[in-house]
Amino acid sequence: MFKKTSIFKLYVLCFILIYVFIAAVNVKADSIVLSEVELISNDVSGPGANNSILNDGFKYNGNFNYTNRNEMDKYNFLFNMGLNTQEDRISEEQDLLISRLKASISSKDNSSVFNIGDTFEYFDQYVLNSSLKGISYKYNSPNNGNFKFVFGYDYPRWENIFNDDYQAVSRKSWGMNYNNRQNEKFKWGLSLLKTNDEKGVNDNDILYDNDIYGFNWEYYPIQGLTVKGSSAYGDTEESENSSFSGTAHKIKIFSNAKEGRASIDYERVEPGFKTLLGSATADRVKYKGSLLYRYSERINYNFDYIYFYDNLDGTKSSTTYYHKPGLGVSIRHIFNRRYASTSFKYNLNKKESDDMLVKDNRYTVNYRDRFKLLDMRISMSYSDQESELGDDLKKEDELTSNISLSTRKTINKYILRPTLRFGYFNNDNETEDSSNSSFEKSFELGLDIPESRINSSIRFGEKEDNREEEDIRKLFANFSFYYRPLFLEKYNQGRIYLRLKYNDLSYSENSDKDIRENSISSGITINF
Numbered sequence: 031m032f033k034k035t036s037i038f039k040l041y042v043l044c045f046i047l048i049y050v051f052i053a054a055v056n057v058k059a060d061s062i063v064l065s066e067v068e069l070i071s072n073d074v075s076g077p078g079a080n081n082s083i084l085n086d087g088f089k090y091n092g093n094f095n096y097t098n099r100n101e102m103d104k105y106n107f108l109f110n111m112g113l114n115t116q117e118d119r120i121s122e123e124q125d126l127l128i129s130r131l132k133a134s135i136s137s138k139d140n141s142s143v144f145n146i147g148d149t150f151e152y153f154d155q156y157v158l159n160s161s162l163k164g165i166s167y168k169y170n171s172p173n174n175g176n177f178k179f180v181f182g183y184d185y186p187r188w189e190n191i192f193n194d195d196y197q198a199v200s201r202k203s204w205g206m207n208y209n210n211r212q213n214e215k216f217k218w219g220l221s222l223l224k225t226n227d228e229k230g231v232n233d234n235d236i237l238y239d240n241d242i243y244g245f246n247w248e249y250y251p252i253q254g255l256t257v258k259g260s261s262a263y264g265d266t267e268e269s270e271n272s273s274f275s276g277t278a279h280k281i282k283i284f285s286n287a288k289e290g291r292a293s294i295d296y297e298r299v300e301p302g303f304k305t306l307l308g309s310a311t312a313d314r315v316k317y318k319g320s321l322l323y324r325y326s327e328r329i330n331y332n333f334d335y336i337y338f339y340d341n342l343d344g345t346k347s348s349t350t351y352y353h354k355p356g357l358g359v360s361i362r363h364i365f366n367r368r369y370a371s372t373s374f375k376y377n378l379n380k381k382e383s384d385d386m387l388v389k390d391n392r393y394t395v396n397y398r399d400r401f402k403l404l405d406m407r408i409s410m411s412y413s414d415q416e417s418e419l420g421d422d423l424k425k426e427d428e429l430t431s432n433i434s435l436s437t438r439k440t441i442n443k444y445i446l447r448p449t450l451r452f453g454y455f456n457n458d459n460e461t462e463d464s465s466n467s468s469f470e471k472s473f474e475l476g477l478d479i480p481e482s483r484i485n486s487s488i489r490f491g492e493k494e495d496n497r498e499e500e501d502i503r504k505l506f507a508n509f510s511f512y513y514r515p516l517f518l519e520k521y522n523q524g525r526i527y528l529r530l531k532y533n534d535l536s537y538s539e540n541s542d543k544d545i546r547e548n549s550i551s552s553g554i555t556i557n558f
Contacts, residue, residue, distance in 0.1 A: 046143075078535075078543035091115065091553075095130070108134045109525035110147075128188035143168040151180050153207040153221040153308075156262035156278045157244040158187040160184060165189070174211035180204060184225075184307060199237070200229040203307060218247040221262075225306045227269075234418030237269035240306050256284045266304045276302030278310050290323040301343050313340045332358040369400035387418040395464060403437045412505040425460040447476030447487070468495045471507075474528075483514035500539035507532040524556040 055539070068091040072084045079086070092115035100107040112130035132147035145409040152159055171177070181204040189196035205223030212218065221244035227237035235310040236465015259281040267273045280297040293320035299310050316338035323331040336354040340346070358375035372395070380392040391414045398407050413428040436449040453470040472491025478484065490507035509530040518524030531549040 031086050033219070045401065062557070063096075064093075064555075064557045065095075066093040066553060066555040067094065069550055070549065070551045073548040074545065074547045076544045077534075077541065078537075078545045081543065082545055082547055084547055093129070094133060104138050106136045107136065108132075108136075116375075128192075131188060134232045141170045141172075149180060151178050151207070153178070153205065153223065154219070154246050154260050154262065154503040155280070156260055156264075156303075156305050156308045156310055157207075157221040157223050157242045158205060158307050159309060162232045162307075163188065174217075176209050178207040180206075197231045199235065201225060201227050201232060201306065205242075215250045216247070218245070220245055223307065235269075238303060238304070238306060239267040241265045242305055255288050256282075258282055258284075259453050261309075262303070262305070264303045264305060264393055266302075274304070276300030276304075276312070280302045287327070288324070290321065292319075292321045294319050298342075301345070313342055315342065328362045328364075330360045332360070350381065350383040350386075353378065353380040353382075367399060370398070372397045385420055388416070390415045403439065405434075405436045407434045409430070414535040423461065425459045428507075429456045430454070439519060443479060443481050445476075445478040445480070447478070449476075451475040451491070464498045466497045468493060468496070471496075483516075484512070486511045500537055501537070502537075503536045505532075505534040518556060520558065524554075524558075526552075 054517070070089040070091065071087070072086055074082045074084050074086045093112070094115075096110070098107075098109040101504040109131045110130060112128070114127040114129045115215040130148055132149070133146040134143060136143040142251075143166075143455075145166045147163065148161060149164060150161040151166045151168065158180070160435040162180060162182030163185050164180065166178065166180045166182075168179075169177045174425040182202075183191075184201040184203060185191060185198055187196060187198075203223060203225040205221065207219060207221045209219035212216060221242070223242045224246075225238070225240045225242075227239070231239055233488075242262055244260065244262040246258070246260040248256065250256055259279070261280075262278045263275070264278070265273075265275045271536045276299070278297075278299040280295070282293060282295045284293045285291065295316070297314070297316040297318075299312050299314050301313035302459065303310060303312050316336070318334075318336045320334040321332070323333075325331055334356045335355075337352065339349055339351045354377070356375065358372070358373060358378045360373040362371045363371045364372050375392075375394040377390075377392045377394075379388075379392070392411065393413075394409070394411045396409045398405075402405070408431075410431040411429070413426075415424075415426040415428070431454045433452045434449060435451075436447065439446045451470075451472045451474070456465070456467040458465050470491060470493040472489055474487060474489035476485075476487040478486070486509075488507070488509045491505075493504040493506070494502075495502040508529075510527055511528040513527070514525045518526070529549075529551045531547070533545070533547040535543075535545045537543045
């Protein structure tokens with residue numbers, strides 16, 4: 031197990047090696063360093079303090095990112111490393127982490143690129159669309175073709191390699207991809223990816239040995255029309271001595287014209303298809319269509335429909351069908367007002383099988399306007415939900431609405447940005463004859479002083495939750511202050527900031543859960 035001091039020595043060694051390399055080749059390096067240090071002080075009190083997500087006391091967070099670019103003869107060099115030092119319970123428990131580690135060498139004409147460390151090479155949706163920690167090589171042929179090779183491990187973080195306290199499945203993968211642009215109207219590609227789980231975290235973890243073979247293509251028959259597709263075959267073995275295989279296919283037709291946009295999608299993924307580093311939902315056939323019709327310069331219509339179902343091999347007791355149609359319209363300059371705009375949207379989410387039916391009808395309205403110096407935004411959403419599971423019937427209604435009133439006023443060298451917000455939510459459960467609602471109101475005042483390079487804002491408000499079991503009252507206040515002093519001018523985007531947060535939660539029926547939170551954070555960011 032690597033200790034934190036050992037990890038730090040590794041970082042130092044990386045820096046020494048890169049600088050020794052720069053000195054050895056005698057080239058001028060173009061380096062960028064981005065650093066941020068934040069100090070945090072949290073004070074949590076009240077009978078329910080243990081339920082707070084904040085960790086009481088003094089903490090610190092830090093981010094450091096180093097990027098070095100070099101040129102030598104026919105090659106370009108890049109080195110990038112990021113470090114995090116965090117001690118806040120809501121972020122990280124360890125105080126020294128690697129956020130990014132990468133080095134690359136590329137030719138001047140970018141025909142060859144070699145990467146080591148954090149690599150991301152996209153093959154295909156079904157084959158590979160995830161990052162790896164390893165190596166990759168890319169070659170761009172002058173004959174409209176390119177070749178990619180990757181090898182690495184699918185670890186979410188570098189600590190999975192260096193520190194046993196951060197365990198993850200040891201998933202090794204390697205693969206190749208070739209793409210060729212046949213002509214201006216057609217291009218195609220082939221992919222191969224082999225993935226093997228070497229070790230799990232727990233004894234009962236299921237480990238996979240997965241091979242994916244993919245083929246993708248794109249065709250442009252006429253201007254504004256694109257037809258593209260992907261197909262893949264997957265062969266998988268599990269550690270429990272079971273194996274399965276299957277195919278996945280997707281085709282999409284897309285058009286874009288002055289009058290609007292339209293697309294049609296079809297996808298079929300067999301139950302036996304599994305991808306570990308790509309993305310697919312097994313056992314599903316999906317149809318999707320969407321249309322944006324520009325009726326005029328002021329009015330647009332939107333139509334979309336999604337339909338999919340499972341149980342392709344008939345092994346399930348019943349098939350589940352999903353319907354998701356949508357219809358909307360957006361209008362600008364409504365009522366012949368210059369800044370007025372509105373939109374209406376209807377969506378249905380329906381799920382049904384032999385013994386189940388779930389429906390959610392949702393209606394959404396948005397309106398925006400300006401009255402002299404006052405900006406107004408209103409949004410409202412109503413949902414009518416019904417569900418039948420056997421003999422059980424449930425009905426629920428939800429209403430959500432938000433209103434904001436804001437303006438902007440310049441007085442001498444000061445810019446004032448006051449905003450008043452109201453929010454309301456209500457849920458009525460007809461089956462259980464219960465109702466829950468909440469109402470929130472807040473006021474925010476922003477103050478900017480461009481000449482002094484200061485941006486600040488303060489917001490305070492109250493939220494009341496009225497529930498069947500008890501009422502909850504929350505008082506909150508936030509303050510933020512950002513300052514870019516002259517002595518940090520040489521550091522691109524250098525700034526100093528201060529943030530204050532206050533929350534006070536009280537419960538009507540159980541005062542033992544009352545919480546009061548105070549948080550102060552300040553920091554500095556430099557980029558050079």
